[in-house]
Amino acid sequence: MLCFWGAQVREGFGLVQPDKVKHGNSGIRSVCPKSKVQxxxxxxSFVGFIRDGQVSxxxxRSxxxxxxxxxxxxxxxxxxxRLILCGGDGAVLLAYGGKVLIMDKSIVCRPLKGLDNRQVIQIACGDHHSMALTxxxxxxxxxxxxxxxxxxxxxxxGSSSAQHVQSLSGIPLAQISAGGDHSFGLSLSGVVFGWGKNSxxxxxLGDTTDRHIPTVVNSLxxxxxxxxxxxxxxxxTLSKGGTxxxxxxxxxxxxxxxxxxxxxxxxxxxELWGSEVSQVTCGRHHTLVSVASSKLIYSFGCGMQGQLGNGKIINKSVPFPVNLPTECNHDYTIEKLIAGENxxxxxxxKEPGNESKPNPSRGILTLDDRMIDRWLSGSDPWKVVKxxxxxxxxxxxxxxxxxxxxxxxxxxxxxxxxxxxxxDLVKTSFAKLSKNERSISEVVKVVQQMLPSLNPNPAGVESLRVxxxxxxxxxxxxxxxxxxxxxxxxxxxLQxxxxxxxxxxxxWSKLxxxxxxxxxxxxxKASANLIGRMAADTMNWDIMTRLPKFVQILQMVYQVCCRANRSITKSDFIINEINDLLDVVRTKKWCIWLSxxxxxxxxxxxxxxxxxxNTSVVHLPFPLALFKKLLNVKPSLEDLIEFSPVLDEKCYCFYFNFCYRTDFVDKYVDYILNKSVEEAFEEFKRGFFKACDRCMVEMFEPEELRGVLVGNEEYDWDILKQNTTYEGSFYAKHPTIISFWEVFEELTPNEKKAFLLFLTGFEKVPILGMSAVKMRVRPLFSFTQDHLPQALTCHSLLDLPVYQNKETLKAKVIEAINHKRGFWEE
Known part of the structure; x- marks a missing residue:
C-alpha cells in the first residue's frame, strides 16, 4: 500500500483508477496497485515508481x-x-548489476559516462548534482x-561524467546523501562527512562557509x-538507538x-527523545520520521500544501503524528518514507513483523571470516574466489x-x-588464509597493485586501518x-x-x-634480510638505498613505545646482522674521511x-672531530692534528709563530674540518640521524659518543670468562673447555684482541665494558681433527670442536683467529 499527502496531484498517479483511491482523514490518500510498488x-519535477523492475x-505540475x-x-x-532517486530536474536510476542511468527533463534515459564498468551499489540525487557509491x-x-x-x-x-572524489579514497562508506546543493557521506563506523553549500x-560545522572538499562533522x-x-x-541524522x-x-x-x-x-x-526512531527523511522544507515499534509517522516543517499530513495548512516546528489510515496500524508495516518538494x-x-526495506541500500564489499571460509572450502569456483x-x-x-x-x-x-x-579476528582469519597457497598468492599479487594507490592525505582515521x-x-x-x-x-x-x-x-601505541x-x-626481519644481502653482495648500494625505509619505520615505532611506556624494550629493536655488515665494511677499509x-x-x-x-662497536678510525660535528660542537686545532698527524709540526708552527693571527688559524681549521667537507658531512649526518634517535645521541659528550660507537681498550678477560655460558654437552669443567681457557691465557694481548674480533666482529670493548660481551660456547661435531673453530658474530657464539689434546686446540684457535673473521674469510 502507498499512502500520500501534500500538494494536489493526479488522482492515483495513474497507478490505479481514480475511484480506487481511498481518502482518509487530514487529506491522506492511499492506493493498492495490482503491481506492488517496490x-x-x-x-x-517528477515522481517515479518501480514495479517489477520497470520504471514509470x-x-x-509547476x-x-x-x-x-x-x-x-x-x-x-x-x-x-532496483532504485530511483528524483532530483531537481531529472532522476538517477540504478539497475540490478550496478549500471547507472540518467533521466533528463524529457524522460530520456542514457547510461552515465565515466563508470568504467564499476559496480554501483548506492545513488543519491540533489537539485543539480548526483552521486554514486561503488x-x-x-x-x-x-x-x-x-x-x-x-x-x-x-x-x-562541474562535469557531466562521473568523477572520483579522491579525498575520500580509503574511507569505507556506508551511505551517501545529496541535498539541494550539499552532500553527505557516512562511514561504516559512524563518521559523518559533509561538503557543498552551507549558507x-x-x-x-558551526559556521555558514561552503566546503569544497569532504569535511568531518566533529559534533557527531x-x-x-x-x-x-x-x-x-x-x-x-539518525543514530543507532533512534536519536x-x-x-x-x-x-x-x-x-x-x-x-x-x-x-x-x-x-x-x-520531542522525539526515547521514541526509537527507525527512519528519517528530509523533503525540501519538511521532515518525516517513523517509529516502527509503534507504527507511527511524525512530521514537522512546512505544511503550507498539506505535506505534514495533519489536516492543517500550517508550518509546525515540533514533531506531530500523521493521521494514517486505520488499517496501517493493523495490517501493514512501514517500509519507506519519501519526502519530496511539497x-x-x-x-x-502487508507483512507484519518484516521491517526490512524493499530495496535496502547495499554496503561496500568487505572481508570477513565467513568469506575466507568460502574461499578455502571450495564451495565457490576458483573464478569466483579470484x-x-x-x-x-x-x-x-x-x-x-x-x-x-x-x-x-x-x-x-x-x-x-x-x-x-x-x-583477534584479524589474526585468525589471515592465518587461515595463508594456509591456502593459491589464494594467498593471488592476494599478494592484488595487494602489490593496490599499495601504490593509497592516499597520502587521508580524510579520516578510518582510512589508516589498512x-x-x-x-x-x-x-x-x-x-x-x-x-x-x-x-x-x-x-x-613514510609518504x-x-x-x-x-x-x-x-x-600503534594502542596495539x-x-x-x-x-x-x-x-x-x-626485513632490515636484517637486506643487511645480509648487502654483506654477501659486496655492499650492493642499490639494496642499501632500500634499507632507510625500514630503519625509519623502526625508529618511529621505537619512539612510540618509549612515549607510551610499552613493555617492548630496546633490545627488541636490535638488528644483530649489522655486526656482519660492519665487519665487511672494516675489511674493505671504507672510511668516511678517505674513500x-x-x-x-x-x-x-x-x-x-x-x-x-644497535649498540654495535664499529671498527673504523673515526676522529673525535666527527663526533663533535654530530653534536654541533666546534672542532679545534687539536682535532685537526688528530685527524692528520702529518700536520702536527706545521700546525703548531702556525700556532706559535702566528699566535697573534688567531683568526687565520681558526679559518684554516674551519676550512679543513668544516667547509671542505660540508656537503659530504651533511649527507652523512642526515643519514646517521635517520637511523637513530637524535635525543639519545645528544645525551653524550663527543668523547662518550666515540666510546659508544668505536669502543675502548679497557680489556678485562676475566669478566669475559665469568660471563661465558655453555651449551650442548659442554660445561665449565669439561676437558675441552678447561683446555680452551688455558690456551686463551697463553695468547698474546694482540691475539686476544684478534679472538674478540673473531667472536664479535669488533676488537674494541663496548661502552658498557666487557660485561656486555656474553660469549656462548657449544660443541662443533666433526669426524676429523682438521676442522677450525667457527663463530657466529651476531650472537657471540663460538662453535668449538672437541679436540684430542690441548696442543691441537691451540693451533686451531690461532689459525682461526689469524685467517678468519667469523663467517668471513679473507
Whole structure:
C-alpha cells in the first residue's frame, strides 16, 4: 500500500483508477496497485515508481504548468531497475548489476559516462548534482559544482561524467546523501562527512562557509550515526538507538526544535527523545520520521500544501503524528518514507513483523571470516574466489571496512587513539588464509597493485586501518613476498602527511602486545634480510638505498613505545646482522674521511646510525672531530692534528709563530674540518640521524659518543670468562673447555684482541665494558681433527670442536683467529 499527502496531484498517479483511491482523514490518500510498488522517489519535477523492475514516471505540475502529466513507463531495453532517486530536474536510476542511468527533463534515459564498468551499489540525487557509491568504496559524482557539492577541487566547473572524489579514497562508506546543493557521506563506523553549500549551516560545522572538499562533522563524533538525509537546506541524522539530530535551515520549522531558527551545529530533536526512531527523511522544507515499534509517522516543517499530513495548512516546528489510515496500524508495516518538494509518501508492506526495506541500500564489499571460509572450502569456483579477492584486496576502502570490532559497538568509538579493529579476528582469519597457497598468492599479487594507490592525505582515521591490517597479513608470507610488500608498505607510511602519521603512531601505541611486537619483528626481519644481502653482495648500494625505509619505520615505532611506556624494550629493536655488515665494511677499509664516494655518504651515515642504535662497536678510525660535528660542537686545532698527524709540526708552527693571527688559524681549521667537507658531512649526518634517535645521541659528550660507537681498550678477560655460558654437552669443567681457557691465557694481548674480533666482529670493548660481551660456547661435531673453530658474530657464539689434546686446540684457535673473521674469510 502507498499512502500520500501534500500538494494536489493526479488522482492515483495513474497507478490505479481514480475511484480506487481511498481518502482518509487530514487529506491522506492511499492506493493498492495490482503491481506492488517496490521503490519510489519524489523530486521537484517528477515522481517515479518501480514495479517489477520497470520504471514509470509522472511529471508534476509547476509554475509553468497547472496540471500533472501522465504516468509514463520508461524505455529501458533489458535493464531492470532496483532504485530511483528524483532530483531537481531529472532522476538517477540504478539497475540490478550496478549500471547507472540518467533521466533528463524529457524522460530520456542514457547510461552515465565515466563508470568504467564499476559496480554501483548506492545513488543519491540533489537539485543539480548526483552521486554514486561503488561496491569497492569509490565515491563518484557528476553535475554542477557551484558550491562545492561535488567534493572536488574548489575551481572545478562541474562535469557531466562521473568523477572520483579522491579525498575520500580509503574511507569505507556506508551511505551517501545529496541535498539541494550539499552532500553527505557516512562511514561504516559512524563518521559523518559533509561538503557543498552551507549558507544555513546545513553541513553542521558551526559556521555558514561552503566546503569544497569532504569535511568531518566533529559534533557527531561517537554518536553512532547510522543514516543521513538531506533536504533543500537542512540535514537530519539518525543514530543507532533512534536519536535524531537536525541542523541547517529552520525557517519553516523543519528542524523540529520548537523554533524557526537556523542551527549551525547538530542538535537533538528533543520531542522525539526515547521514541526509537527507525527512519528519517528530509523533503525540501519538511521532515518525516517513523517509529516502527509503534507504527507511527511524525512530521514537522512546512505544511503550507498539506505535506505534514495533519489536516492543517500550517508550518509546525515540533514533531506531530500523521493521521494514517486505520488499517496501517493493523495490517501493514512501514517500509519507506519519501519526502519530496511539497509531497510526502509512505510505502507499506502487508507483512507484519518484516521491517526490512524493499530495496535496502547495499554496503561496500568487505572481508570477513565467513568469506575466507568460502574461499578455502571450495564451495565457490576458483573464478569466483579470484574475482572476490581482487575486489576486496584492490580496495583500501574495503579493507578498512573489514574486521570491525562490533561487540558493544566498539567500532563506533573509532578515533585517533582507537582504530576499531578486532585484532583477534584479524589474526585468525589471515592465518587461515595463508594456509591456502593459491589464494594467498593471488592476494599478494592484488595487494602489490593496490599499495601504490593509497592516499597520502587521508580524510579520516578510518582510512589508516589498512596500515594496521597489512602487517598482520604480510607476517604470514614467504620471505621474498614478505620483504617486497613490507618495503612497499614502509614507502606508503613514510609518504603519509604529518597529521596522518601522528594518528598512525597513536594507533600503534594502542596495539595489543603481540601485534606491536609482530610489527617490530616484521620491519626488523626485513632490515636484517637486506643487511645480509648487502654483506654477501659486496655492499650492493642499490639494496642499501632500500634499507632507510625500514630503519625509519623502526625508529618511529621505537619512539612510540618509549612515549607510551610499552613493555617492548630496546633490545627488541636490535638488528644483530649489522655486526656482519660492519665487519665487511672494516675489511674493505671504507672510511668516511678517505674513500667513500660522495653520493654514498648518506647511506654510510645510516649504517653508522644503525650501529649506534644497535649498540654495535664499529671498527673504523673515526676522529673525535666527527663526533663533535654530530653534536654541533666546534672542532679545534687539536682535532685537526688528530685527524692528520702529518700536520702536527706545521700546525703548531702556525700556532706559535702566528699566535697573534688567531683568526687565520681558526679559518684554516674551519676550512679543513668544516667547509671542505660540508656537503659530504651533511649527507652523512642526515643519514646517521635517520637511523637513530637524535635525543639519545645528544645525551653524550663527543668523547662518550666515540666510546659508544668505536669502543675502548679497557680489556678485562676475566669478566669475559665469568660471563661465558655453555651449551650442548659442554660445561665449565669439561676437558675441552678447561683446555680452551688455558690456551686463551697463553695468547698474546694482540691475539686476544684478534679472538674478540673473531667472536664479535669488533676488537674494541663496548661502552658498557666487557660485561656486555656474553660469549656462548657449544660443541662443533666433526669426524676429523682438521676442522677450525667457527663463530657466529651476531650472537657471540663460538662453535668449538672437541679436540684430542690441548696442543691441537691451540693451533686451531690461532689459525682461526689469524685467517678468519667469523663467517668471513679473507
Amino acid at each position: 521503490d519510489m522517489s519524489a523530486g521537484r 514516471v509522472l511529471r508534476l 509554475e509553468d504548468c497547472d496540471h500533472d502529466g501522465k504516468l509514463t513507463q520508461l524505455q529501458l531495453k533489458n535493464d531492470r531497475i 561496491t569497492d568504496g569509490q565515491l563518484l559524482v557528476w553535475g554542477e559544482n557551484s558550491h562545492g557539492q561535488l567534493g572536488l577541487e574548489k575551481d572545478h566547473p 544555513a549551516g546545513q553541513l553542521g 563524533h561517537r554518536k553512532k550515526t547510522v543514516s543521513i538525509s538531506c533536504g533543500g537546506e537542512h540535514t537530519a 535524531v539530530f537536525t541542523f541547517g535551515s529552520g525557517g519553516s520549522g523543519q528542524l523540529g526544535h520548537k523554533s524557526f531558527k537556523d542551527e549551525h551545529h547538530p542538535r537533538v530533536v528533543a 509531497h510526502s509518501f509512505a510505502l507499506f508492506f 574475482k572476490n579477492i581482487n575486489k576486496v584486496f584492490s580496495s583500501a576502502a574495503s579493507l578498512n571496512g573489514s574486521f570491525l570490532k562490533t561487540s558493544c559497538d566498539e567500532h563506533y568509538q573509532t578515533s585517533e587513539d582507537h582504530c576499531g579493529l578486532d585484532f 596500515y594496521l591490517l597489512l602487517p598482520e597479513l604480510i607476517r604470514h608470507l614467504q620471505e621474498q613476498q614478505r620483504t617486497e610488500l613490507t618495503e612497499a608498505l614502509a614507502s606508503k607510511i 603519509l602527511n604529518p597529521d596522518a602519521r601522528k594518528v598512525l603512531e597513536m594507533n 595489543p602486545d603481540d601485534c606491536l611486537k609482530g610489527l617490530v619483528k616484521l620491519f626488523k 667513500v664516494e660522495k653520493e654514498k655518504y648518506f647511506l654510510f651515515g645510516i649504517l653508522c646510525g644503525l650501529a649506534f642504535n
